[in-house]
Amino acid sequence: MKTSPPHSPLPPGVETPGYPHSPFTIPSPCFVLEEALLEENLAVFERVQHSAPVRVLLALKGFSLFHSFPLIRKTLRGASASSLWEAQLAVEKFGGELHVYSPAYRDEDMGWILANASHITFNSVSQWERFRPLIGRSPSPPSVGLRINPQYSPVETALYNPCQPSTRLGISPEYLGNLLPEGVEGFLSHNLCESDSYALEKTLINIEHFFGHFLPQLKWLNLGGGHLMTRQGYDVEHAIKVLKEFHNRHPHIELILEPGAAIVWETGFLLSTVLDIIPTSDVTNVMLDVSFTAHMPDCLEMPYKPVIRGAHEPQQGEKVYRMGGSSCLAGDFLGDYAFSEDLSVGDRIIFEDMMHYTMVKSSMFNGVVHPSIGVLKKDGTFEMWRQFSYEDYRARLG
């Protein structure tokens, strides 16, 4: 999926493969956020919010590294949460609007959510009906929305396609009838993933086509995530035009976006170290101090091959390296890669673009040491935000 070249310069103190004995200022393994690159991404959303009638939220499911929230909060209006815990994190660390959407709510979570959310979206009419009496008794209830299925998604991988046949996510037009349930003020449509502005345009066309008769009644329309406005080549001007045109047709509807990945796209890396090198008849296995299944699960789930700084596609006759995780899962490897110099034990391997859907999804499977988390500041200094210990591993299990 991620084919664009990394745009981050080599951070000071981090060595590329081929320089194994230099002093390492960043301990391995470590997720490293690059502050300057995050600011560049935020500038894109600043421009979008300035030029189009839209508010942008951070989807915590994609990125919830709260040490960076003060910076992100300068630009984004609030957060979107998909569970009680994400909602609690949003209130504690982010502030601003809190939009909550969960595929299914638990009774016991609803009191807190109703007391704190500015917007709440239900995935089905039955969940809306279940909690409607509680909302009615709530002193200052959030604005209520329903998740719709716009009958279109450009996503081809079923694991990430919310509009696949018989989907459990979102309400199809035939299940909504002709009248919006009383009290419903908004719609949420999430059908994109790493998508362009033309997919956004098609989404809006579909919403007008399938749900157009509800639009006069709506106060807000949340267009979910998947708007990869920070990818090189994304036509931001076209997205602004599309949003403006929709607004001109429906000026009473507030537009909201809640991207996750796009906020931190290509703003940091996962630093790892070669622990062992195991040759076989065709490839050379590299054992790393990180694990794809535990720390970069999307690489195996999507699947996609992450960019490694300084590596390239193997050419005829070159030594072929396969990057192996240090878990015991047989399939915990990815390849193939080639390097201009042979790898040695102790070399650093830098996986690019490892901020979104990594820390939020990582596990302590196999007891593999969990990568630390830190930031490379604009002045070139490194600040450690979190290191993990055996006690963290044990605390998850009892």
Ligand SMILES: Cc1ncc(COP(=O)(O)O)c(C=O)c1O
């Ligand atoms: C409802 C909803 N909103 C927002 C997002 C964020 O999407 P992305 O990180 O692709 O921008 C997701 C991702 O799954 C989602 O399900």
